[in-house]
Amino acid sequence: MDMRLPIGTAAIALLVLPLGYQLYTTTSMTGLPEASTRAVAPVAEPAPVDEALSPPPPAKVAQERAAPAPVAPAPAEMEMSAGDRVMMETMPEPLAAQNSMLTRAPAAGFATPMGEAMPMQAQPSGDEFISFDEQRLKVVAEQPVSTFSIDVDTASYSYVRRMLEDGFVPEPDAVRIEELVNYFPYDYPAAPSAEVPFQPTLAVFPTPWNPKTQLLQIGIKGYVPPAGQDKPANLVFLIDTSGSMDEPDKLPLLKRAFALLVEQLSGNDTVSIVAYAGSAGVVLEPTIATNKTAILGALDNLWAGGSTAGAEGIELAYRLAEEARVDGTNRVILATDGDFNVGIDDPEKLEGFIKAKRDGGVTLSVLGFGRGNLDDATMQALAQNGNGNASYISSFREAQKVLVEEVGGTLEVIAKDVKIQVEFNPAAVSEYRLIGYETRALNREDFNNDAVDAGDIGAGHTVTALYEITPVGSGGELVDPLRYGAEAARAGSEEIAFLRMRYKLPDSDVSQLIEQPVTPEVVYADIGQASDDARFAAAVAAFGQKLRGSDYGAGMSWDAIAELARSGRGADESGYRSEFVQLVKAAAGLK
Secondary structure, three states, X not given: OXXXXXXXXXXXXXXXXXXXXXXXXXXXXXXXXXXXXXXXOOOOOOOOOOOOOOOOOOOOOOOOOOOOXXXXXXXXXXXXXXXXXXXXXXXXXXXXXXXXXXXXXXXXXXXXXXXOOOOOOOOOXXXXXXXXXXXXXXXXXXXXXXXXXOOOOOHHHHHHHHHHHOOOOXXXXXXOHHHHHOOOOOOOOXXXXXXXXXXXXXXXXXXXXXXXXXXXXXXXXXXXXXXXXXXXXXXXXXXXXXXXXXXXXXXXXXHHHHHHHHHHOOOOOEEEEEEEOOOEEEEEEEEXXXXXXXXXXXXXXXXXXXXXXXXOHHHHHHHHHHHOOOOOEEEEEEEEOOOOOOOOOOHHHHHHHHHHHHHOOOEEEEEEXXXXXXEHHHHHHHHHHOOOOEEEEOOHHHHHHHHHHOHHHHHOEEEEEEEEEXXXXXXXXXXXXXXXXXXXEOOHHXXXXXXXXXXXXXXXXXXXXXXXXXXXXXXXXXXXXXXXXXXOOOOOOOOOEEEEEEEEOOOOOOOEEEEEEEOHHHEOOOHHHOOHHHHHHHHHHHHHHHHHOOOOOOXXXXXHHHHHHHHOOOOOOOOHHHHHHHHHHHHHOOO
């Protein structure tokens, strides 16, 4: 007679026993023994599969398809029905060690009130990020000049959003504040011509987390070519088809994302596809983008299996890009969950190879998918060396944002090697701190050196930078003046600072200079008088600082951050700003 308990009964027992034990221990006079804990990984919600893609085989398939790694069968006594799986997935987590209270991360949309903090949930391991220290405060009398490269990447915000929505607090190094701020579009004035592809927008207003300091906002928006004047694009999709990509939020989502991009292309554009896994191969030779049947068919026939050992993947992708070169955009788009074994194992050699190809006119963008294997550090390094951008595709909606709504900025570069330098006037500013951009810092001498690489701006891209500055005499100084130091020179000008920006046009190797003073005319005495964009950017910066545990701006409450974001929501046609307010609420329930 089979005496095994049904799994449903076992699940109920596992739920009831801890609750009963908790009730007993909290109502008796005996001491509480230490409870044990175990991490329960969140269950990823499957991405919908596009049933409409049923095209013929690709034009050429040279890839050797490795069989997927076998999956060990579960023991017979643990076989689950669909109902049993649902019950197991919805069970609360075990007793927490610190307080012996049942804890469970709130579901998205059902965060606890912002004044009631939930215990912080451990983040699933496996994802890797660049380690960096927060920007430190600088004394103007000692270091009056700040120099950095612009950054239009948005991967950090997408990743942070997914972690919070899944009930986890992201690790601090996953939070790059400039990528959070630059995720959102801003209504800065567009440049009038392609020759001067952007113009700065400046504002100074009170800091929401420190009444004794101010925020200096620098915003730019890339030139948008008129409709019909977009340049032809030669795109090569370099796609990771290793076994780890066999998850709903990886290869299936990747296929749907690239299908969206293909729909945006025209007869002037070409598409090639290279896959890498057990071996690398050309899945689709350069094909006119209007031949959507062949392109979508090649995508649909991709499958995940085998190890990641693409001995020729990167070389094949660049070879196809060079063979189909056009007088416009020539770009490799690498899509992966984090396995970058694309043919060159040495990271420095891989970056050098990509940089050499960039100098030859072929750029690289990186799209990250999934969780648990994400190598964000390599994503950032390759995209920066390839003069492209790094994005994290966490959902189909995010794919629409990156590959449909922002396709111009994703594909067409209107300015490259864009650098920003700000010189602060010691007569007006005693201290300053750049918020974010830690991984984009440049030396002062790099600004005028055209050989030093910097970030690129695509058509329509908006970029925002924020400095927290301490006005002279405000009482907000954190650094005492030197007892024996020479008194700082006092300029007669009323300027607060002086902004310099350098950029190169896409076809030029010689930089151009933009200069503009920061004057009292752009100062607002009340943050409510500043623009919606200014208030919202400040709210996002405060959110990022609090999430990272900043030494400077983490004191602002979640309620205040959410209220400031609501006040700067504006028209919000895409709904991203309203979504951010909900994200603040989710973070409040976890931190």
